[in-house]
Amino acid sequence: MRKSRMFYRMLVSSFQLRKSRMLIALLAIIVGTAVISGLLSVYYDINVKMGMEFRSYGANLILTPSSDSQQNVFPESTAQEIAGVFPQQNVVGYTSNLYGLVKINSRRLVVVGTWFDQISKITPYWELTGTLDTDRKASGTAFVGKTVSDKLGYKIGTVLPLKDEVTGNEQKVTVTGIISSGGTEDNQIFINLSDAQKLFHQEGLANAAYFSVTGEGIDAAASTINVKYPQMELSPIKQISGSEAVMLKKISSLVYIVVVIILLSTLLCVATTMMTMVMERKQEIALKKVLGAQNKALSLEFLSEAGVLALAGTLAGLFFGYFLAQVIGQSVFQSAISFRWAVIPLVTVTALLVAGLASLIPLRSVIGIEPAVVLKGE
Amino acid sequence: MSILEITGMSKKYGSLHALQDITFSVEPGEWVSIMGSSGSGKSTMLNMIGLMDKPSTGEVSIDGIVTSSLSSKKLTEIRRDKIGLVFQQFHLIPHLTALENVMVAQYYHSMPDEKEAAAALGRVGLEGRSRHLPRQLSGGEQQRVCIARALINYPALILADEPTGNLDETNEKIVLDLFQELHSEGHTIIMVTHAPEVGELAERQIRLEYGKIREIRVPGKILI
Numbered sequence: 337m338r339k340s341r342m343f344y345r346m347l348v349s350s351f352q353l354r355k356s357r358m359l360i361a362l363l364a365i366i367v368g369t370a371v372i373s374g375l376l377s378v379y380y381d382i383n384v385k386m387g388m389e390f391r392s393y394g395a396n397l398i399l400t401p402s403s404d405s406q407q408n409v410f411p412e413s414t415a416q417e418i419a420g421v422f423p424q425q426n427v428v429g430y431t432s433n434l435y436g437l438v439k440i441n442s443r444r445l446v447v448v449g450t451w452f453d454q455i456s457k458i459t460p461y462w463e464l465t466g467t468l469d470t471d472r473k474a475s476g477t478a479f480v481g482k483t484v485s486d487k488l489g490y491k492i493g494t495v496l497p498l499k500d501e502v503t504g505n506e507q508k509v510t511v512t513g514i515i516s517s518g519g520t521e522d523n524q525i526f527i528n529l530s531d532a533q534k535l536f537h538q539e540g541l542a543n544a545a546y547f548s549v550t551g552e553g554i555d556a557a558a559s560t561i562n563v564k565y566p567q568m569e570l571s572p573i574k575q576i577s578g579s580e581a582v583m584l585k586k587i588s589s590l591v592y593i594v595v596v597i598i599l600l601s602t603l604l605c606v607a608t609t610m611m612t613m614v615m616e617r618k619q620e621i622a623l624k625k626v627l628g629a630q631n632k633a634l635s636l637e638f639l640s641e642a643g644v645l646a647l648a649g650t651l652a653g654l655f656f657g658y659f660l661a662q663v664i665g666q667s668v669f670q671s672a673i674s675f676r677w678a679v680i681p682l683v684t685v686t687a688l689l690v691a692g693l694a695s696l697i698p699l700r701s702v703i704g705i706e707p708a709v710v711l712k713g714e
Numbered sequence: 715m716s717i718l719e720i721t722g723m724s725k726k727y728g729s730l731h732a733l734q735d736i737t738f739s740v741e742p743g744e745w746v747s748i749m750g751s752s753g754s755g756k757s758t759m760l761n762m763i764g765l766m767d768k769p770s771t772g773e774v775s776i777d778g779i780v781t782s783s784l785s786s787k788k789l790t791e792i793r794r795d796k797i798g799l800v801f802q803q804f805h806l807i808p809h810l811t812a813l814e815n816v817m818v819a820q821y822y823h824s825m826p827d828e829k830e831a832a833a834a835l836g837r838v839g840l841e842g843r844s845r846h847l848p849r850q851l852s853g854g855e856q857q858r859v860c861i862a863r864a865l866i867n868y869p870a871l872i873l874a875d876e877p878t879g880n881l882d883e884t885n886e887k888i889v890l891d892l893f894q895e896l897h898s899e900g901h902t903i904i905m906v907t908h909a910p911e912v913g914e915l916a917e918r919q920i921r922l923e924y925g926k927i928r929e930i931r932v933p934g935k936i937l938i
């Protein structure tokens with residue numbers, strides 16, 4: 337016990353004596369770990385968020401009648417058949433949509449018939465206030481886009497008299513929710529698919545179907561389906577696939593390069609600081625050798641100092657890194673970055689490795705110190 | 715058995731013969747002075763005896779242990795266990811207190827023992843100074859801390875290289891009185907000095923010239 341106390345005392349006093357030098361090395365490690373942990377957090381976060389969107393966030397295939405077919409509707413059952421082509425566990429969800437124009441008190445609006453229970457799977461990024469009646473057999477409920485709601489004053493509870501000008505059919509629906517998607521959906525009114533089919537007199541038909549499918553080979557599957565159903569056209573939804581995957585790869589190699597450069601510069605800074613420290617302490621080291629210190633014990637002392645520096649630096653670095661991640665997240669991606677626990681061990685081990693590597697050359701000079709030569713000088 | 719036995723020891727730095735064919739031995743309890751002008755090889759010789767440097771040829775035995783074929787790790791161990799060193803420039807660790815400087819020697823030897831270290835400081839008349847840093851101590855006090863440090867592990871042999879070389883007369887006297895006390899208690903001392911009045915305190919003076927033993931004398935008598 338006493339021995340470890342002396343060890344600790346020597347460690348602490350050596351830090352006290354070389355405050356400014358230690359501070360430089362510490363700062364180097366703090367800056368290094370902050371930038372690395374910040375970048376990794378952002379990278380992980382964006383990767384996960386985008387990756388989720390890319391794979392299972394929402395629809396990634398759209399089915400429409402092909403242009404050759406001269407049709408704009410198709411039987412709902414086709415969507416079901418096509419969903420059955422993919423392995424069942426890969427199909428997150430799908431929905432058939434039927435579009436039509438209605439008149440509400442002399443205003444023309446777009447009504448979309450859809451399956452309410454599929455909304456959370458096909459368009460999970462919609463912001464919804466209120467509730468949806470997810471029973472497919474339910475009838476008489478609607479939700480409206482935010483713009484429609486704001487402009488026309490449609491609120492939850494408002495009863496809308498829908499009138500199809502072509503067929504003359506009418507139906508009253510009650511607004512139960514308001515959605516905001518940031519897209520054209522904000523201008524539309526959504527009702528149950530079967531309500532829409534009755535209203536527009538298009539029983540069993542749809543204009544489009546959206547699929548959310550995971551797994552490999554979606555593009556290949558789409559081409560075979562297109563061959564098998566010449567009347568239909570199944571195409572990937574482009575905005576959330578290829579280009580973002582490429583972008584992610586680019587971001588990731590950029591992050592790797594930056595991390596390596598930062599590691600190298602931290603390594604250099606810590607190594608020069610350690611080297612200067614050894615040079616400054618030549619006499620002390622020589623004296624300790626005279627007093628019986630073996631190279632192993634002296635190396636351990638130096639490595640401990642480097643280790644303490646690395647750990648203290650990492651602690652502060654992780655702290656600043658978190659804020660850095662938030663700043664990057666807000667200014668570049670307009671989103672908060674969630675804290676990743678995996679960054680802690682990763683950055684700590686890296687910092688320890690860097691400190692250890694940085695100590696290698698200084699340690700060689702510690703071992704090479706000849707007490708007879710060093711202690712002779714004035 | 716002799717505490718120190720040197721036979722046919724030489725040291726060459728390139729073409730320079732710093733020491734040539736040195737042979738002598740030191741008995742337990744003896745005080746030996748090594749004298750000579752600057753560059754005569756005194757420090758070189760003390761470094762060989764303190765196992766901090768290896769002779770080019772010849773043999774150094776400490777307390778019966780023949781050292782020429784030992785590894786540097788083993789030599790460090792023998793130095794730690796058998797030898798206490800005092801330097802002209804003190805060589806205290808600047809950021810540790812007087813007490814801690816003594817305890818460092820215990821630390822690398824076996825176990826730091828604060829009580830014993832404090833007693834050693836008391837032994838050299840520094841009981842009130844144990845919490846002071848080296849720079850807060852006078853030269854004489856610093857050198858006494860070094861002596862306390864050299865004594866702490868009960869060495870068989872105390873080596874001192876010009877221990878009073880950096881001290882004024884008053885402090886020189888205090889330090890020399892201390893060495894005399896140690897001697898009277900039975901410690902074996904080898905002290906390098908070029909001051910005749912310091913050398914005369916020893917029972918035997920060995921005078922070097924150009925790396926060779928020129929003269930050995932005991933009080934009142936020249937042996938060689």
Ligand SMILES: Nc1ncnc2c1ncn2[C@@H]1O[C@H](COP(=O)(O)OP(=O)(O)OP(=O)(O)O)[C@@H](O)[C@H]1O
Nearest residue numbers: 709727732750751752753754755756757758759908
């Ligand atoms: N490491 C070394 N490399 C080369 N030459 C050395 C080395 N150490 C000592 N010498 C030379 O060996 C000779 C003896 O040196 P030493 O230090 O033993 O002298 P000294 O008697 O202690 O002198 P001083 O009274 O000035 O301390 C000198 O000429 C010195 O220049």
Ligand SMILES: [Mg+2]
Nearest residue numbers: 756757758875
């Ligand atoms: Mg000398």
